[in-house]
Amino acid sequence: MSAAPRASTAGAVPGTLNLGNSVRALLRRSLEVYGDSPQAAGWLRMHLARFDEPLRVAIAGKVKAGKSTLLNALVGEAVAPTDAGECTRVVTWYQDGNSPKVILHPKDSPPRPLSIHRRDGALSFDLGGLPPDRIDRLVVDWPTQSLRGTTLIDTPGIDSLSAETSARSHQFLAPEDAPTAADAVIYLMRHLHSGDVRFLESFHDQGVARATAVNTIAVLSRADEIGVGRLDALMSAKRIASRYRSDDKLRDLCQTVVAVAGLLAQTGRTMQQVEFAALTELSTLPREGMDALLLSADRFVTSDTTAALNTEQRGSLLERFGLFGVRLGVTLIRQGVNDPAKLSAELVRRSGLDDLREVLNIQFTERRDLLKARSALLALDLVLHREPRTASAPLAVELERIMAGAHEFAELRLLTALRSGAVKVPDDARVEAEQLLGGEGGAPAARLGLDPSASADPSQSRQAAMEALSRWRRRAENPLSTRALADTARVVVRSCEGILATLPR
Known part of the structure; x- marks a missing residue:
């Protein structure tokens, strides 16, 4: 994958730079132990390199959910085929490049370039007669600012009539025997169906420091069809998305739900x-x-x-x-x-595309280092379980220390617990806690509920952070607080302290 310039640390999630450095150091130590294992060393080197690459965001959903259309809308060009051809049955990566090119990666032979054609203004390419089940992936290089900081990955439709096609998506997004290649997921659904919930559950990591929906956003796609094409269709879709956002089950599986009319977005751009x-x-x-x-x-x-x-x-x-x-x-x-x-x-x-892009910036771009650190730790955890060695014992201890001790993961665990109802606190405290923990975005202004332009006035941000810190310290120390509220308060207090540490005096 091509590298991109490091994102600015302005407005970064408090503490993620230290976490990223800790994870990089752990990966380098792990390479010294597993340097003789081609598979393990390959995974570790890949995740070490991923810290300097664009964030990898996969677009998933059922057949005809509008995945390729939404991808084209996000890129601003018709680069992804939207017909039901063979290309839509293959995992396809779209990344920034110096010149347009498509590389086919077969499962059992070396990669080779494909010729690119334009058909009715849209990009198309011929697989050269190779069946989709023999293709690992396609990689499309396309010079555009939209892909400079994010690599988008189009996946085959889930619940396809072809079991092999569905299996390719599941294997890519939630592999059983390898680290996942995606840092985050945009999941498209036309309405909330039990099949959507099942898939989100399968992609939802379990275990220490992992049970979090931080890397998933749901999109109510084809939103214009909800109102049967009426002019108020998008308003109806936004109301439904709002209702889904308050659904306890869905809140536990994804960060938020956004309504988007993908076809209109693509055509508008x-x-x-x-x-x-x-x-x-x-x-x-x-x-x-x-x-x-x-x-x-x-x-x-x-x-x-x-x-x-x-x-x-x-x-x-x-x-x-x-x-x-x-x-x-x-x-x-x-x-x-x-x-x-x-x-x-x-x-x-x-x-609704602008709304989605704002959510992607808040939930994914601002958390890019945290998401990459999380992906790397999951990969290392898999290596340690698959190839246990005497020399790897200190690595396992350090991995556990980072997962259990890093405040960023403590925030994610608590955020998920609050949203799922596993931790119950009064509603007013829950709403503020979710915000301070980064539920509305990781930047200080978002955590403090301030207008983003308020970051230009550090005194306002500092005052808001000091007031929040004082409120939550009182909750932590109040003998009348329940155990759940006191435990929540202690985590939020540390988040407030982290916010203050990032603000100029």
Whole structure:
């Protein structure tokens, strides 16, 4: 994987730099012990190198959940095939590169490059007749700022009609005999189904310092379809996402739930002038005629209309925007959005993509070193269990010390326990504790519930942190506090002290 510049430490999670350094040192010591084991040494070197690479985020979900469409929306270009071809049945990595290229990695032969083609504006590549079950992965290099700090990994659909296709996703995301290659996961679902819960449970690590949903975000995808294409469809989807966020079971399995209309987001980021012109032409129709045209996909494509758009043009517009996107685009143009760039930005904003990108930045980017440290420790734990040696005993002790003693993991364990209800404290204390523990983001402003711009005023942040520290010290020392509240308070107190340590005086 190509390396990327180290992320700025501004706004980093308090303490993660020390944790990262401790884990790196432990990996180097482990390499001295396992240098003669090709498999173990390979895993350890890979995780050591991953500290200097972009964060690896996998996109998972059932078939037709909109994984490739969302990936294209996040990248801002149509780089991932969205049809039901063989490429969608293979784990595919998308990373920043100096020039566009695709490398095929077979399971039983050396990697080889594939030729790249454009079809209807989208990227496509031929697997050269090699069956998907003989392919380990595809790696797509694409020069773009969107992939500079994050490598996105598109996975085959779960619960596919093909058992082999589903197995490839499970094996990649939750392997039984190797460390997982992903640091974090975006899980797409059209609605909360028992199959979604089962998968999230299978990806949910168990054990000391591991039981945490910190590396998973759920996305209510294809959100525009929830309201049957009505203009208020996204509002309905956001209400459902909010309800899911308060679901006790789901809170235990993922950080949050975000509603996104993936098709609208992708089209908004890649809209062409000819498409803007077509929407403008439709906006000239009488309102009654336009409403009748949008009653169904078939009617929109085939009905007679005075608009200067033939059946093929309307079919192409429907494929790119969907009924919801067409209706929204026409409505916005009628309301005075008469510039392609402004319409594109408004479609993206209304799609929910900006909300998702903000969540990804708060939950994943700010925690990149913590997530990588966690991945590395899980890999080392697997090595120690698979290849126990006399010389590895001190490594196991140090691993246990980091997992049990690192405050970052104590925060994650408590955050998960509070969200799942395993630790019960009064609601007002629980809400504040979750925030101070990093449930809304790891940066000091997010933990303190301040506007991000408040970081420019360190005195305001310091005062808020001192007040929080004082409140939670009183809770920790109050003899009337329950055992659960007192234990929670002691962890939160240390988090407050960590926040204060990062703030300039």
